[in-house]
Structure formats: structure tokens, C-alpha cells
Amino acid sequence: xxxxxxxxxxxxxxxxxxxxxxxxxxxxxxxxxxxxxxxxxxxxxxxxxxxxxxxxxxxxxxxxxxxxxxxxxxxxxxxxxxxxxxxxxxxxxxxxxxxxxxxxxxxxxxxxxxxxxxxxxxxxxxxxxxxxxxxxxxxxxxxxxxxxxxxxxxxxxxxxxxxxxxxxxxxxxxxxxxxxxxxxxxxxxxxxxxxxxxxxxxxxxxxxxxxxxxxxxxxxxxxxxxxxxxxxxxxxxxxxxxxxxx
Ligand SMILES: Nc1nc2c(ncn2[C@@H]2O[C@H](COP(=O)(O)OP(=O)(O)OP(=O)(O)O)[C@@H](O)[C@H]2O)c(=O)[nH]1
Ligand SMILES: [Mg+2]
Numbered sequence: 001x002x003x004x005x006x007x008x009x010x011x012x013x014x015x016x017x018x019x020x021x022x023x024x025x026x027x028x029x030x031x032x033x034x035x036x037x038x039x040x041x042x043x044x045x046x047x048x049x050x051x052x053x054x055x056x057x058x059x060x061x062x063x064x065x066x067x068x069x070x071x072x073x074x075x076x077x078x079x080x081x082x083x084x085x086x087x088x089x090x091x092x093x094x095x096x097x098x099x100x101x102x103x104x105x106x107x108x109x110x111x112x113x114x115x116x117x118x119x120x121x122x123x124x125x126x127x128x129x130x131x132x133x134x135x136x137x138x139x140x141x142x143x144x145x146x147x148x149x150x151x152x153x154x155x156x157x158x159x160x161x162x163x164x165x166x167x168x169x170x171x172x173x174x175x176x177x178x179x180x181x182x183x184x185x186x187x188x189x190x191x192x193x194x195x196x197x198x199x200x201x202x203x204x205x206x207x208x209x210x211x212x213x214x215x216x217x218x219x220x221x222x223x224x225x226x227x228x229x230x231x232x233x234x235x236x237x238x239x240x241x242x243x244x245x246x
Contacts, residue, residue: 001032001033001034001090001091001113001114002033002034002035002036002087002088002089002091003033003034003035003036003093003168004036004037004038004063004087004092004093005023005035005036005037005038005092005093005095005106006037006038006040006080006083006092006093006094007019007037007038007039007040007095007096007097008039008041008072008075008076008079008096008097009040009042009044009052009097010042010044010048010075010220011044011045011048011217011218011220012046012048012097012098012217013044013047013048013051013217014216014217015097015098015214015217016039016048016051016052016055016097017051017055018099019097019099019103020037020039020055020059020062022103023037023106024037024059025103026103026106026107027106029107030110032110032111032114033091033110035061035106036062036063036087037061037062037063038063038064038065038079038082038087039052039062039063039097040065040067040076040078040079040082041064041065041066041067042067042068042069042070042075043066043067049064049066052064063086065078065079070185071185071186072165072186072187072189072220072225073182073184073185073186073188074185076189077179077180077182080092084171084174084175090170090172091110091113091169091170092168093106093110093168093169094165094167094169094190095166096165096166098214098217099212099214099215100165100211100212100213100214101122101165101211101212102209102210102212105122105207105209108207109122109166109168112168112207113168115205116203117203117204118169118170118172118173118197118201118204119167119168119169119197119198119202119203119204119205120168120169120204120205120206120207121159121161121164121166121167121194121204121205121207122161122164122166122167122206122207122209123160123161123164123206123207123208123209124143124161124164124208124209124210124211125144125160125161126160126161126206126208127208128208129161129208129209129210129211130208130210131143131144131211132211132212132213134213135213142226143163146163146229147160147161147162147163149233150162150163150191150229150233153233153234153236153237154195154233154236154240155236155237155240156194156195159204160206161206162190162191162194163187163190164190164209165187165190166209169197169202173197173200173201173202176200176201177193177196177197177200181196182196184228184232185228186221186224186225186229187221187225187228187229188225188228188232188233191229191232191233191236192232195236
């Protein structure tokens with residue numbers, strides 16, 4: 001099976017080289033899947049894409065999409081479309097490029113796909129998973145209860161971590177949904193694509209992950225994202241409500 005790991009980057013110059021090296025160390029140990037990587041960079045002012053171009057010279061399985069929008073959701077939409085059009089993947093992986101998701105875990109994320117699952121999630125909220133212990137209480141509550149809120153509102157109670165950004169998704173399922181219809185800019189994308197895939201019949205599976213705080217670079221999550229996430233959860237609620245009525 002062909003796998004493309006889609007890696008959005010915005011100002012990850014301090015991480016991207018070490019991160020890709022770590023990813024390729026793991027990829028070289030995985031035999032059941034034929035894996036490449038697609039970096040989706042939004043013209044990062046810190047020169048992330050120049051580093052990727054340098055790495056491409058010694059690795060022909062690193063692809064780069066220089067994108068002109070902003071927002072995690074827009075980056076994934078552009079990256080998924082590009083990968084499906086040009087790279088012939090059977091599976092797309094979502095992953096952060098700042099070491100928050102351990103590359104080692106790719107070894108656990110992919111096998112359920114071979115067992116018939118369509119949407120495998122690296123989950124912080126099942127047994128064995130975790131968020132950083134030193135997160136401030138407000139951030140812990142926000143993540144944990146934001147997730148429970150979103151699960152309830154969107155009717156996704158069977159999935160314990162709806163907002164995780166570490167996932168493997170079968171392209172057959174993605175082809176059943178219209179990516180352009182996901183009118184989300186930022187992190188809310190994670191909820192919407194899960195919602196759409198489950199409604200398209202995706203079989204989900206969760207593996208535990210320990211989310212690690214980034215050591216280098218800055219977080220891009222901002223208040224605009226939080227607002228979009230809340231509004232979006234209600235949009236999904238109403239969409240579900242009216243769907244059930246019809
Ligand atoms: N292309 C692109 N990538 C982005 C954008 N915003 C965030 N990213 C990338 O998406 C991944 C996750 O973003 P982070 O800022 O680390 O968000 P987070 O992991 O929720 O926050 P931290 O825990 O503080 O790291 C990283 O690889 C970012 O570089 C964006 O607007 N465009
Ligand atoms: Mg991060």
C-alpha cells in the first residue's frame with residue numbers, strides 16, 4: 001500500500017530537518033507500506049521550504065507543496081488534493097512537524113489499515129494515551145472538555161479523541177467526500193473531516209499516543225482557531241439535526 005505522510009509546516013525551520021530525519025529512520029524500518037512525505041508549507045518567513053528543498057536533493061521521496069494560504073485546514077485540504085492527484089496514495093497520514101507526535105508511533109498507526117480500518121487515530125484520551133503533565137490546568141481542561149464537547153455536539157461519541165492531529169485515513173473514504181465543502185480554516189478541520197468520513201461509512205480505530213509539547217519553535221494555535229472550533233461544532237450539530245429530520 002502506498003502511504004503519503006502530509007506534513008503542514010509554518011515556521012518550522014528549527015524542527016523540519018531533524019524531524020524528517022527521524023521520520024525517515026522509522027519509515028526505513030516499516031516494510032508493509034511504501035511511504036513518502038509531502039510537506040505543505042505556507043511560505044514560512046523563516047525559510048522552512050528552503051531546508052526542505054535541500055533535503056529533497058538526497059531523498060526523492062520527499063515532496064514539497066508551496067502553498068499560498070494560511071491555516072491548518074487549508075494546508076491539509078491543499079495537501080490531500082495534491083497528493084491524490086500526483087502521488088497515487090492508498091492512505092494519507094496527518095501529522096504535526098514539531099515532534100508532538102512521535103515518529104515511532106507510525107509503526108502502530110498504519111497496521112490497523114491493513115486490518116480493514118479506514119480512519120486510524122493517534123488518541124490522547126484512551127488508556128495508555130496522554131497529554132503533557134506540565135500543561136497549565138486551563139489548557140488541560142480546554143483540550144479534554146473541548147474534546148468531550150465536540151464529540152457530543154457532533155455525535156461522535158464512539159471516538160475518544162476527535163481533535164487529534166495524528167491520523168491515517170484511507171483514500172477510498174476521502175474520495176467519497178468533497179474536500180471543498182469543508183469550509184474550515186484552521187484546527188476545526190480535524191473535527192469536520194472525521195465527521196464527514198464517519199458519515200461516509202469509515203470504520204475508526206484508536207491507538208494510544210503520548211502528546212509531547214514542542215521544544216523548538218512556536219505554537220500557531222490562536223484565538224481565531226478556538227472561535228472557529230466552537231462555532232463549527234454547533235454547525236455540525238445543526239447539520240446532524242436537520243439530516244435526522246429529513
Ligand atoms: N502549512 C501550515 N501549517 C501550519 C499552520 N498552522 C500550523 N501549522 C503546522 O501544523 C502543525 C501543528 O501546529 P502547532 O502550532 O504545533 O499546533 P499545536 O501542536 O496544536 O500547538 P503546540 O502544542 O503549541 O505545538 C505544525 O507542524 C505547524 O507547523 C498553517 O497555517 N499553515
Ligand atoms: Mg504542535
